[in-house]
Amino acid sequence: AQTVTQSQPEMSVQEAETVTLSCTYDTSESDYYLFWYKQPPSRQMILVIRQEAYKQQNATENRFSVNFQKAAKSFSLKISDSQLGDAAMYFCAYRSSSGGSNYKLTFGKGTLLTVNP
Amino acid sequence: GAGVSQSPSNKVTEKGKDVELRCDPISGHTALYWYRQRLGQGLEFLIYFQGNSAPDKSGLPSDRFSAERTGESVSTLTIQRTQQEDSAVYLCASSLAWSSYNEQFFGPGTRLTVL
Numbered sequence: 550a551q552t553v554t555q556s557q558p559e560m561s562v563q564e565a566e567t568v569t570l571s572c573t574y575d576t577s578e579s580d581y582y583l584f585w586y587k588q589p590p591s592r593q594m595i596l597v598i599r600q601e602a603y604k605q606q607n608a609t610e611n612r613f614s615v616n617f618q619k620a621a622k623s624f625s626l627k628i629s630d631s632q633l634g635d636a637a638m639y640f641c642a643y644r645s646s647s648g649g650s651n652y653k654l655t656f657g658k659g660t661l662l663t664v665n666p
Numbered sequence: 667g668a669g670v671s672q673s674p675s676n677k678v679t680e681k682g683k684d685v686e687l688r689c690d691p692i693s694g695h696t697a698l699y700w701y702r703q704r705l706g707q708g709l710e711f712l713i714y715f716q717g718n719s720a721p722d723k724s725g726l727p728s729d730r731f732s733a734e735r736t737g738e739s740v741s742t743l744t745i746q747r748t749q750q751e752d753s754a755v756y757l758c759a760s761s762l763a764w765s766s767y768n769e770q771f772f773g774p775g776t777r778l779t780v781l
Binding site for chain 2: 593595
């Protein structure tokens with residue numbers, strides 16, 4: 550079974566600075582997807598960024614980018630020019646791309662990000 | 667509707683009572699998922715529906731939990747004889763189809779508190 554580990558329960562960053570959230574995962578599969586979700590106090594899970602494992606190029610979405618290291622099974626999220634609205638719980642998630650369990654997401658325990666003005 | 671909706675937003679119940687949680691997926695989405703989020707934890711997969719059938723119920727914590735979906739639309743998660751350990755946020759998500767490429771869109775969840 551796949552597992553996802555987020556080793557930083559809490560992180561803080563100054564507004565306009567850059568912060569990196571860590572995620573590692575364990576899998577025996579070669580093809581899969583990785584995600585970062587944001588969960589503000591409203592509880593609504595919002596997809597921030599997605600990475601396909603077969604792509605070597607790191608995904609980027611505006612101020613959000615990832616550092617995907619397949620061999621190390623590492624998938625970190627970098628937030629540049631942090632804004633107050635970025636404050637939330639961030640979850641790393643894994644999903645198989647084939648096989649019998651490719652319908653479900655496996656989540657880490659989350660990192661609570663605080664942005665200081 | 668514009669997004670996935672869930673009701674009630676919050677539910678407080680007494681130990682031993684039954685509760686029903688409702689999920690309205692995005693119109694046209696054939697796949698629907700239920701997850702549970704305990705305090706300080708990530709989301710745990712419970713069950714998913716492809717149409718009205720549930721191919722995988724292995725994530726349901728016990729036989730007190732059941733779910734159904736009708737008309738390839740609304741889904742209900744029922745917890746019988748609730749226990750304090752059932753206290754959590756229950757999140758529903760839907761996607762266009764069940765394949766891994768399709769993004770899962772989440773609702774705001776139902777916070778269940780069992781006294």
